Amino acid sequence: MTFGRVSDLGQFIRESEPEPDVKKSKGSMFSQAMKKWVQGNTDEAQEEMAWRIAKMIVNDVMQQAQCEQPPEKVTKIFLWDPATGNQIGRVLSGHSKWITCLCWEPLHINPECRYLASASKDGSIRIWDTLMGRCDKILTSHTQSVTCVKWGGDGLLYSSSQDRTIKVWRTQDGVLCRTLQGHAHWVNTMALSTDYVLRTGAFEPAEATINPQDVSGSLAELKDKAQQRYDQVRGKEPERLVSGSDDFTLFLWRPAEDKKPLERMTGHQALINQVLFSPDTRLIASASFDKSIKLWDGRTGKYLTSLRGHVSAVYQIAWSADSRLLVSGSSDSTLKVWDAKTKKLAIDLPGHADEVYATDWSPDGQRVASGGKDKCLRIWFLLTVKAMLRPSA
Incomplete structure (x- = not known):
């Protein structure tokens, strides 16, 4: 992830004048x-x-x-065995520029999870057959860098781009279903209402184990369990998608059915870095360079509250499995844990020596991982935080 492009100078350039077209002859092109x-x-x-x-x-x-020109390695995809850390299969090559995002096929669609989608700065999305080690489909309709890709639970693929659009693709044959328009600048981030259940598949977080050997059941049984969990979270309505942009706004969509947004969500005073649905789909959280996290209604997009406490840009956020807590990582070198019910700061987690670029909550809800500019990966055990938040008898 690159954050240097949003320095004070970068914001001034983008906000004052359009960027020059550098496709014309060298040395003769000047901005307006x-x-x-x-x-x-x-x-x-x-x-x-x-x-x-x-x-x-x-x-x-x-x-x-x-x-x-990007180094050769950053245009390729490597597959790894998580149990041994060894590289497996063929190296997947084909993109001509940096790869910006990866997303696996959901378990309930294919229990082998053999297909992988990749997005790139070359403006394309590729769907790879990881077992055969080859590219199965190339999706080309975006005119600029693709920033994010999401594989939905209903067989649709969603891609966002610096061309200000979101595109909806049918994964079965690669057909472009519709283009979602409305943002006035780059679309940086997207989230699906079903993201959490798609990530955890057939595995209940409360029953999580640390040993892959403990996973039992045939592929068919795992597929059925994943389908049940997905149907329960999705409900009768189609998946919802929220997008965040450099234009300081978010849009809530029902992309499988309509290309018009359900809601335009305003309030941030700087570009949006990340958006996330809570695992129970009731809330949306957004992190921004304006130093705040905002909470929104997950069904209507209505603004609920702002979580303030960071003194610099908020880069990433992550929900706990029970949707009660939210952790945020910031340029101010701290993580903060927020109580979604009281909408207040629960605890500060200082420790990094520099900006915190990445954070994630384990699916069992017991640990948070964070990494930053100080080149350190930290693991936080938050059972004590949950104990603090339990009402006294």
Whole structure:
């Protein structure tokens, strides 16, 4: 994940003028903002100096773009055995630029989980057959980098892009079903109302074990159990999807049925880094560069409250399995655990020496993992937090 692009300078550039089209000839392309500035100055010496500076800037940008070819490894996908840590199968290659997101086929659709979807800065989504080690489908309709991909439980694939759109694909044949439009800038993040049950499949978090050998049952039995859990969470309505953007807004969609949003969700004062449905689908949480986390109604998109306490940008969030607690990681080097019921800070988790870029809650709800700029991975045991939150007898 890259956060450098949203520095104060980067925000100023994007908010003031459109980015220049660098597809034109090298050294002769100038932004409209520079042209207006130069044309507004009558002093010839000042004008000549401005044009020289402009040419230097453009040449530098073009040289940087030419040098920023991704290393070969970052365009490939490696498969690993989680029990041994060894690489397995073939290396999957085909993307021409960095891979931004990966998503496995849900267990209840295919108990072998052999298919994997990848999104890339090259603007494409690829569906891979990991057993055969080859690309099965290439989905090309986005015009800019694909930022996120989600494999839904009803056989649909959702992709978001810097082209400001979300596309809905049919995974069976790769057909584009519809395009969701409404955001005014890059779509950074998406979440499905069924994300948690798709992630955990047939396995109940309360019964989780740490040994893969403890998993019992045939593939057919696991598939049936995963289907039951998915149907229970999904209910009679189709999956809902929420998207977050650089335009400071979120949209709530019912993408399997309609290309019009259910709700436009406003309130953040800076770009959205991450959105998540709670495991019970009742709440949506959004993290932003405005230093806040906001909670929304998971069915209507109605604003509920803001969680404030971080003194810098909030990068990532994660829900506990019971939907009671939310953990957030921030540029201020701390994690914070929030009580979703009281909507207050439950506990501070200092310890990182620098920005916290990633955090996740274990499906059994007992541990939180975090990683950051200090190159440290920390594991937090939060049973004591839950004990603190239990009402006294």
